[in-house]
Amino acid sequence: MKIFNISDYNIIEKSNKKRVAALGFFDGVHKAHQKIISEMVSEAREGYVPTVITLDRSPKEYFAKSKEESLTPLKKKSKIFEELGVEEVYYLEFNEQLQNLEAIEFIDKILKKLKVEKVFFGYDYKYGVKGSGTPEMILDSGIKVSIHEKEEIEHHKISTTTLKSFVINNDFVSYIKFSGRAYSIVGTVIKGKQLGRTINFPTANLDLTENYLLPKTNGVYLTKTMVGKKIYKSLTNIGYNPTVSGIKDKKSIETHILDFDEDIYGEEIEVYFYEFLRPEKKFDSFNRLKEQLQIDKDVCEKKIF
Numbered sequence: 001m002k003i004f005n006i007s008d009y010n011i012i013e014k015s016n017k018k019r020v021a022a023l024g025f026f027d028g029v030h031k032a033h034q035k036i037i038s039e040m041v042s043e044a045r046e047g048y049v050p051t052v053i054t055l056d057r058s059p060k061e062y063f064a065k066s067k068e069e070s071l072t073p074l075k076k077k078s079k080i081f082e083e084l085g086v087e088e089v090y091y092l093e094f095n096e097q098l099q100n101l102e103a104i105e106f107i108d109k110i111l112k113k114l115k116v117e118k119v120f121f122g123y124d125y126k127y128g129v130k131g132s133g134t135p136e137m138i139l140d141s142g143i144k145v146s147i148h149e150k151e152e153i154e155h156h157k158i159s160t161t162t163l164k165s166f167v168i169n170n171d172f173v174s175y176i177k178f179s180g181r182a183y184s185i186v187g188t189v190i191k192g193k194q195l196g197r198t199i200n201f202p203t204a205n206l207d208l209t210e211n212y213l214l215p216k217t218n219g220v221y222l223t224k225t226m227v228g229k230k231i232y233k234s235l236t237n238i239g240y241n242p243t244v245s246g247i248k249d250k251k252s253i254e255t256h257i258l259d260f261d262e263d264i265y266g267e268e269i270e271v272y273f274y275e276f277l278r279p280e281k282k283f284d285s286f287n288r289l290k291e292q293l294q295i296d297k298d299v300c301e302k303k304i305f
């Protein structure tokens with residue numbers, strides 16, 4: 001899959017390849033997003049490039065001028081697009097130029113130049129300055145349009161907002177139901193206090209590679225961890241380690257991988273969340289914490305997930 005980062009849409013050259021394209025921001029790439037993208041991919045016949053045209057950040061993040069935590073930051077999102085069969089992704093930088101782009105210009109300078117013959121998007125997709133573009137304008141320009149209706153599961157809209165509230169509130173079971181996959185975060189393993197190994201609970205401390213949304217409760221989660229190409233059951237703690245540290249400036253994310261014994265400092269690992277187990281607690285001693293970790297481990301071993 002080819003990725004194009006476009007900071008100025010004027011640099012897009014007139015293409016000689018025809019395309020079909022899914023349009024949207026797609027944070028979380030949930031079940032409704034997946035339908036839109038899969039339909040686009042399956043309609044890409046011979047000679048058509050299955051393409052996603054999206055933004056490098058949400059307009060909300062741009063206007064708030066502060067970093068927004070995402071369910072699927074760019075690298076992660078790109079990987080999912082690729083798994084869905086997308087061949088080209090255009091990340092349009094959401095900047096002053098794009099913010100002021102007239103709807104008709106979006107059609108002429110982006111869709112037409114890329115020879116897009118059919119677009120696919122969700123019912124609430126917006127384009128053009130202040131969201132002024134309409135599906136009719138695209139149709140009038142000779143491009144076919146497929147609009148996906150709102151979808152619900154158990155009276156809840158399948159949306160990025162719904163998924164974000166599941167993560168914030170530790171409801172990883174619902175997250176799987178709505179997104180079709182477990183919530184996951186990617187990070188590089190960094191050095192911690194080197195205490196874990198002294199109680200036979202080595203924990204890989206994660207430095208997140210991108211700005212992921214995290215649950216708001218500090219605590220322990222039943223997770224799986226991918227190291228290289230292998231997946232292991234794991235226990236992940238998010239919090240301030242109150243038993244050993246009084247410092248409350250930076251949350252640590254650390255995972256104890258079951259049936260695993262390798263030095264993985266510097267490696268990138270992916271942690272998938274399945275269930276909230278318990279809140280983080282301050283124990284009277286490191287030994288008491290060790291006893292609790294053994295109890296957590298027993299639960300993790302017995303549980304089927």
Ligand SMILES: Cc1cc2nc3c(=O)[nH]c(=O)nc-3n(C[C@H](O)[C@H](O)[C@H](O)COP(=O)(O)O)c2cc1C
Pocket residue numbers: 192193194195196197202203204205220235236237240241242243244254255256279280281282283289293296
């Ligand atoms: C599954 C799991 C549960 C944990 N639960 C707690 C907890 O309830 N309270 C706490 O203070 N620390 C908790 N921790 C963090 C430990 O304090 C930490 O792993 C230990 O101090 C080793 O840190 P190190 O990796 O920096 O050496 C937990 C860690 C794991 C892996």
Ligand SMILES: Nc1ncnc2c1ncn2[C@@H]1O[C@H](COP(=O)(O)OP(=O)(O)O)[C@@H](O)[C@H]1O
Pocket residue numbers: 189190191192193194195196197198201202203204205255256257258259260261262263264265
């Ligand atoms: N089962 C395991 N789970 C997590 N890390 C492990 C495991 N086995 C070995 N390790 C290694 O041990 C390190 C964690 O040991 P630990 O004593 O907690 O040190 P640190 O405080 O630097 O994290 C990990 O970063 C990893 O390289």
